[in-house]
Amino acid sequence: MPKNGRPSVSCAECRRSKLRCSKTWPCTECQRRGCPDICPNGTVSKRRTMRNIIEENNELKDRLTQSVNTNNPSTSNHTVNITAADAFSTFPSPPIIQERTPTFDLGIISDTYDSNLGTTTRTTLLNPNLSVPPVGQLSIGSGGRSKFFGPTAAAHVLPDDWEDQDSADQSSTLPDNESALGPGPTFPLIRPSPSARRSFLNEARNQVPIGDLKETWIQLYWNASSWRFEPITREHFDRIVLDLSIGNASSSSRNSARVGAQLGVLFAVLAIGCLFDPDLPPHSDQAQKFDDLSMSCLTAADFMTNTSVPSLICLHLHCCFLLNDSRPRTDEIYVLVGLALRLATMAGFHRDGTWWDLPQGEVDARRRIWWEILTLERVNSNRFGCPSFINFGQFDALRPSDQSPDSFLYWRWEYDNVLHTLINSIDTIRSSPNLDGLQEADALERSYWGRVPSTLKATNLPLWIDDKSIVFALQQHRLALHYYTGLLQLHRLGMNRALRLHSAEPLDSQFSASVKVVIEEACKNVLDLVDEIYKIDHINTRHMVIALDLFSTLVPQAALVIRSPRSALATLSHHQLVRGVELLERASKQTPCSWYSGLLQRGQKLAAKATSSLAMRWGTSLVPMNGEHDGVETLLGDVTQLHQQQHSAVPTPAVGNDPGTALAEDLEFERWISSLIEDRPFMTDTSWQTSGAI
Incomplete structure (x- = not known):
C-alpha cells in the first residue's frame, strides 16, 4: 500500500465498469451510483440484455413442453396440448361463441394436424374441475356497431333481443331543428x-x-x-x-x-x-x-x-x-x-x-x-360493468372546503369512494366459487350507511313541505337510493348463484342471505323511495335516472319468479314486480318519451312471463324448471354471449271470433309471449319450420 494510505488497486465495480476509482472505501463512483455497500470487493450484477431474456424464454418453453409430454405420454408429433389456464395467453383470438352457459368448463385444448388434408383441427376436452366466470355480452348491430356489456352491467343498458336496436335508434332520432x-x-x-x-x-349573446x-x-x-x-x-x-x-x-x-x-x-x-x-x-x-x-x-x-x-x-x-x-x-x-x-x-x-x-x-x-x-365516471363505469379509469393514489384533490361533513354532497362523494371499491372488488368476488369477499363488501356498504348522519336519511314525508324542504327531502332519498341500489348490485352475485344451483328453492342454497337482501331489502326499499319521489312532485318523473333505479329492481324479481315459481319469495317478488311496472306506467304517462316507452315495454314483458310462470305453479303437470331455456342468465347479464342483429319480426297471433277456440287462443297468446321473451320464432303453423324464417 502506498505511503498516503490509499490502496493501489481500484474497487471491483470500478474495474468491471471501467470507471476511474477514487480508491477510498466506499469510493465516490460507488456512492454516486447508489451501491456503496458493495465497495470495494463486490460488483453489481450484469444488466439483463434482450439476448438473456430470449434465452430464458426459450428455456422456459422447453421445460413447459417436457412437463406437458410427461403428463400426456400419448402426445404425438402433430398434437400440441395446452392446459386451459394457458389457453387464453397462447391463443390471442378465441373462436366466436354464440352463447355460453354462465360458467363454462375448459380442459385440454388440442390442435391436430392432418397431413393428408393439410388442415388443423382444434378440440377441447372438458375438465369438470375448472370453471371460468362469464366475461359479459357483446352486441354487434347490423351496421357493424359493436357494444360491450360487462357481467355486472345495469339491467337497462343490456341489449334487448326483442327489438332491432339500429331501427330503434333511427326511429328515436330527434328532428333537426334549425x-x-x-x-x-x-x-x-x-x-x-x-x-x-x-x-x-x-351572436350567441343575443340568444340569452x-x-x-x-x-x-x-x-x-x-x-x-x-x-x-x-x-x-x-x-x-x-x-x-x-x-x-x-x-x-x-x-x-x-x-x-x-x-x-x-x-x-x-x-x-x-x-x-x-x-x-x-x-x-x-x-x-x-x-x-x-x-x-x-x-x-x-x-x-x-x-x-x-x-x-x-x-x-x-x-x-x-x-x-x-x-x-x-x-x-x-x-x-x-x-x-x-x-x-x-x-x-x-x-x-x-x-x-x-x-x-x-x-x-x-x-x-x-x-x-x-x-x-x-x-x-364511477357511476357510468358501474353502469356498463367496466373498470374505472382512475384509481386511488392517482389523484390527491381534496373535497371542497365549503362542504361541511354534514352536507349531502360530502356523503354522496363518500359513497363514490365506496362504489369505486365495490367496482374493483366485484370481479374478484365473482371469480370465487364461494363468492369470497362478498361479506366484507356488504360490511363496507353497511358501514357507510351507518356513518351517514341521521338528518340525511329518508323518513316519511310530511303532509306539506316548502321548496327548500323539497330539495332536502330529495337529497335524503337520493342517498338512500345510492345505498340500496348498491346492495342490490352487490348481492345480485349471490342471487345469481342461488338461482343457478338451487332453482327449485333458492333459499335452500348457501347464498340464501343474498336472495333475501335483494328481494326483501333492496328491491322493496327502492320501490318505496321511487314512489315517494314521484309523490313529491310529478315533475320528478322527468329524472330518467330514477326510472333506471326502478327498472333495476324489476329484473332480479322477474328472474326469481321465472326460474323458481315455487319459491317462498315468488309471490312477494311478483307483487313487487307488478308494483314496479305500475310506477313505470305512471312515469310514462307524466313524461311520455321513447326512453320510458322502451323501459315500460321491457318491464311489461318481464311481468307477463313472470305471471305466466307463477300461474303454472298450481298446475297439475308442472314441468320442473331446469334453467336451460328460461333465459334468466341472459336476463341478468351473467353470461358470455354474442348478440347479432337479425332483421325479423315476431308475428302477432290472429284472434278468431269462435268462442270454442278460446282455450287454443290463450295457448297461442302464451306461446307468443314466450317467443318475445325467449327471442325465438312464434310458430303458428308448419310453414314456419320450412320457410327458414328466424
Missing part, C-alpha cells in the same frame, strides 16, 4: 377560425333570454339538480353571469375561450332548467336549443386546448342534460365523461390546488368539478 343562429361550430372536433369564433359568440324568464329557468335548474349533481355553486354561477354582462368576446382569442366557456355554462343551466319547467312539455325544443347553443359555445371556446373550470363544468352539465333526454344517451355520456376526465387530468385538476398556493375560491372550484366528474 337554430336561429344557423349551423354553429360542431361539437366537439371542428375547430372554427378565431374570427368565426368571435362572430358566433357575439332576459328578465324573469331567465331567472325562472335558472332557479328551476337549482331546484331540480342540487339533489343530484352540483358541479358549480350558485355564487360561482352568479359571478359568471355578471362577468358576461360586462365583458365582450372580441378582444382576443384567449378572451374568446373564456367567454365561450362561460356562455356554455349559462346555456347548459338554462337547458336543464327548461327540462324541468312545468309550463313546458317534457324535452321541449327550447331545452334542446339551449343545449345545442351550449355545445357550440364550448366548441368555440376551443375547450380541447383551453381546458378551464368553466369548460369542464359545461361538459358535466351537458352529460346531466343527456341523462334526462327523451331517448337513451348512456353511450354518449360514458364517452364524454372519459373525455372530461382526461382533459381534467391533463389540466392538473387531479392534483390539489394548494400545491401551487392558488386562491381558495379557485382551489374549491377545481376540487368541486373534479369530484363531480369523478362521480359521473
Whole structure:
C-alpha cells in the first residue's frame, strides 16, 4: 500500500465498469451510483440484455413442453396440448361463441394436424374441475356497431333481443331543428377560425333570454339538480353571469375561450332548467336549443386546448342534460365523461390546488368539478360493468372546503369512494366459487350507511313541505337510493348463484342471505323511495335516472319468479314486480318519451312471463324448471354471449271470433309471449319450420 494510505488497486465495480476509482472505501463512483455497500470487493450484477431474456424464454418453453409430454405420454408429433389456464395467453383470438352457459368448463385444448388434408383441427376436452366466470355480452348491430356489456352491467343498458336496436335508434332520432343562429361550430372536433369564433359568440349573446324568464329557468335548474349533481355553486354561477354582462368576446382569442366557456355554462343551466319547467312539455325544443347553443359555445371556446373550470363544468352539465333526454344517451355520456376526465387530468385538476398556493375560491372550484366528474365516471363505469379509469393514489384533490361533513354532497362523494371499491372488488368476488369477499363488501356498504348522519336519511314525508324542504327531502332519498341500489348490485352475485344451483328453492342454497337482501331489502326499499319521489312532485318523473333505479329492481324479481315459481319469495317478488311496472306506467304517462316507452315495454314483458310462470305453479303437470331455456342468465347479464342483429319480426297471433277456440287462443297468446321473451320464432303453423324464417 502506498505511503498516503490509499490502496493501489481500484474497487471491483470500478474495474468491471471501467470507471476511474477514487480508491477510498466506499469510493465516490460507488456512492454516486447508489451501491456503496458493495465497495470495494463486490460488483453489481450484469444488466439483463434482450439476448438473456430470449434465452430464458426459450428455456422456459422447453421445460413447459417436457412437463406437458410427461403428463400426456400419448402426445404425438402433430398434437400440441395446452392446459386451459394457458389457453387464453397462447391463443390471442378465441373462436366466436354464440352463447355460453354462465360458467363454462375448459380442459385440454388440442390442435391436430392432418397431413393428408393439410388442415388443423382444434378440440377441447372438458375438465369438470375448472370453471371460468362469464366475461359479459357483446352486441354487434347490423351496421357493424359493436357494444360491450360487462357481467355486472345495469339491467337497462343490456341489449334487448326483442327489438332491432339500429331501427330503434333511427326511429328515436330527434328532428333537426334549425337554430336561429344557423349551423354553429360542431361539437366537439371542428375547430372554427378565431374570427368565426368571435362572430358566433357575439351572436350567441343575443340568444340569452332576459328578465324573469331567465331567472325562472335558472332557479328551476337549482331546484331540480342540487339533489343530484352540483358541479358549480350558485355564487360561482352568479359571478359568471355578471362577468358576461360586462365583458365582450372580441378582444382576443384567449378572451374568446373564456367567454365561450362561460356562455356554455349559462346555456347548459338554462337547458336543464327548461327540462324541468312545468309550463313546458317534457324535452321541449327550447331545452334542446339551449343545449345545442351550449355545445357550440364550448366548441368555440376551443375547450380541447383551453381546458378551464368553466369548460369542464359545461361538459358535466351537458352529460346531466343527456341523462334526462327523451331517448337513451348512456353511450354518449360514458364517452364524454372519459373525455372530461382526461382533459381534467391533463389540466392538473387531479392534483390539489394548494400545491401551487392558488386562491381558495379557485382551489374549491377545481376540487368541486373534479369530484363531480369523478362521480359521473364511477357511476357510468358501474353502469356498463367496466373498470374505472382512475384509481386511488392517482389523484390527491381534496373535497371542497365549503362542504361541511354534514352536507349531502360530502356523503354522496363518500359513497363514490365506496362504489369505486365495490367496482374493483366485484370481479374478484365473482371469480370465487364461494363468492369470497362478498361479506366484507356488504360490511363496507353497511358501514357507510351507518356513518351517514341521521338528518340525511329518508323518513316519511310530511303532509306539506316548502321548496327548500323539497330539495332536502330529495337529497335524503337520493342517498338512500345510492345505498340500496348498491346492495342490490352487490348481492345480485349471490342471487345469481342461488338461482343457478338451487332453482327449485333458492333459499335452500348457501347464498340464501343474498336472495333475501335483494328481494326483501333492496328491491322493496327502492320501490318505496321511487314512489315517494314521484309523490313529491310529478315533475320528478322527468329524472330518467330514477326510472333506471326502478327498472333495476324489476329484473332480479322477474328472474326469481321465472326460474323458481315455487319459491317462498315468488309471490312477494311478483307483487313487487307488478308494483314496479305500475310506477313505470305512471312515469310514462307524466313524461311520455321513447326512453320510458322502451323501459315500460321491457318491464311489461318481464311481468307477463313472470305471471305466466307463477300461474303454472298450481298446475297439475308442472314441468320442473331446469334453467336451460328460461333465459334468466341472459336476463341478468351473467353470461358470455354474442348478440347479432337479425332483421325479423315476431308475428302477432290472429284472434278468431269462435268462442270454442278460446282455450287454443290463450295457448297461442302464451306461446307468443314466450317467443318475445325467449327471442325465438312464434310458430303458428308448419310453414314456419320450412320457410327458414328466424
